[in-house]
Amino acid sequence: MYHHSGFGTRPAVGSPAGVLEPHSPDGDTILFQRCTWCGTSMYHRLLCPVCQGGDLRTERSEGTGTVRHSTVVHRNTPAARNVSLIEMTEGFVVRGRVIGHPLGIHSGDRVRLSTAKDPVRGEPVFQLLDEPYRAWH
Numbered sequence: 001m002y003h004h005s006g007f008g009t010r011p012a013v014g015s016p017a018g019v020l021e022p023h024s025p026d027g028d029t030i031l032f033q034r035c036t037w038c039g040t041s042m043y044h045r046l047l048c049p050v051c052q053g054g055d056l057r058t059e060r061s062e063g064t065g066t067v068r069h070s071t072v073v074h075r076n077t078p079a080a081r082n083v084s085l086i087e088m089t090e091g092f093v094v095r096g097r098v099i100g101h102p103l104g105i106h107s108g109d110r111v112r113l114s115t116a117k118d119p120v121r122g123e124p125v126f127q128l129l130d131e132p133y134r135a136w137h
Helices: none
Strands: 031-035 056-060 064-073 081-088 093-098 110-115 125-128
Touching: 064 093
Parallel strands: 093 125
Antiparallel strands: 031 056, 064 081, 064 110, 081 093, 110 125
8 A cells, every 4th residue: 555655755955866966066055955844953964863754945155164073094195185074064064084184183172164175085074263272381
């Protein structure tokens, strides 16, 4: 027996295939989605991870966030680089890179978006908002 759930599938803004383009055309902002039913913000999803709703509204991030996790990667690169999980002010989490010495990036550091799409790796790049004063501790 067929039961209609009431949720219709609509294409996301900016893409004819229904998949959100994660970066805006100008390259200075990150686009994210917000569920119109429960208000959850998310990055590059087809369904809301909380209520499974498919009615998602595209919004523009203000570009600031906090490092939640950072690790140093030595694989497939001539020099060490960091890979960080950034919790944006709007509540969604995005993977990206923070400019600076890889060992100098720590959880809790505040960051601002530098570019939405790195030309080499295609991931967002952030810069530290406050210079850390860890040498004084």
